[in-house]
Amino acid sequence: MKKFDLASADARSQKGQFAKRVSILEAAADVFCREGFSGASIDEIAVEAGVSRQTIYNHYREKETLFMAVIQDIMDRVNGVLFSILATFPENADNLEEDLAAFAVRLNKNCNCNQDAKFIQKLISTEGNRYPHLFQFWREQGPGKTDRALAALFARLAHAAPLDIDDFDLAARQFIALIKADLQMGGLFGEAPSEAELQDSARKAVRTFLRAYGRPAVQTLA
Amino acid sequence: MKKFDLASADARSQKGQFAKRVSILEAAADVFCREGFSGASIDEIAVEAGVSRQTIYNHYREKETLFMAVIQDIMDRVNGVLFSILATFPENADNLEEDLAAFAVRLNKNCNCNQDAKFIQKLISTEGNRYPHLFQFWREQGPGKTDRALAALFARLAHAAPLDIDDFDLAARQFIALIKADLQMGGLFGEAPSEAELQDSARKAVRTFLRAYGRPAVQTLA
DNA sequence: GTCAAATTAGACAGCATTGTCTAAATCGTC
């Protein structure tokens, strides 16, 4: 919310049609997310974007086009962030618990407690039935790909770390489930968790994960 | 969807204002869930309930009253089912994995893949911000209470079973997270999982849970 | 069968919204 306001204030003061497009997309995301597709009015979006209604109709032919554009825009952004974070998955066992917990914090912060991520999650549940093809795509490109990618990363890690995993896909899904366990309740509209809570929650999740999947560490023999 | 249709068909053929109230509540639930609060029209609800629009206004003064009644109705039902299932939590360690998995299946089937449960989850995310007090209530009476109740049940079980749990609340949250791990993606609008999938998923979740929290079973000494 | 209560269909006002149109104002660029 505040993020969008600030951003659109920026855009409002900037020049050029590009800035207006951005401003509209952000305001639209905000309003669609608050009110749902039918509840959102173009006028409201226009006001929040600091733009006239007609401008919106100039850029996006109709309400549905705008909606699609918003979804597409945010999906791209979320996916980009997601895969940049997957790239930081630990590769060795030097500080396994530490590294996995830090990774979990990054994942939660940027892909679960994120404004964009909340938006997608919410819109999936509200308008998912209305636009099956769009969300089919999201399902395959987003969570679907995440699970498989994470499974591969665990497989790689298992070479370097004392992990006893026989089903990497399952382990990946369970890892994700565990690190989200404490965030579920706050859900989509609660207050965002603090940094400390994120750290603590991730640490506990990883600890449980490693108790289930970690082989007893090889004791230093010498 | 089909469930509601059948139910309202029943109600339509029955007599009495009670049957009409039920029929209206069910149709309203269906339409609110499909369309959201603003997207749902009273006319649509009336048609689906097999009832005239005016009758709806007779029973529930306005749209918002009807909405509240629907939520309240479903919340009661969901909570009832939920606590009846919590009552079936295993008490001893005779068949721990088996019993926990069966419990997980019951929980998933009746509290996660349920029509009512989906409804509440969806409405929480769409209208949660609009009616904070209502959903504050849900949050405390629903998931909040579930977590604590389940924590107590694990504490009781730990007396009889070889479980190494130091934070029962955490374990309860993680148990719930794990048994939902495979259902997350299908999410709110995908096809319902088959019985076999439910069994399999629950079994794997419980296995991981017990690998994390189960002490190595005491070998029969004699 | 009678009578009161509940239900129905339909008309209706009031309002919000979408999307179009136009004429004026503003912007970016040269």
Place this chain on the structure above:
DNA sequence: GACGATTTAGACAATGCTGTCTAATTTGAC
């Protein structure tokens, strides 16, 4: 400063929705 493109404010028709009203019909109980 001039000119073409963009933006703006506002009016506008069409539509759909809520909630009220009424008059006719059906239902349930006696």
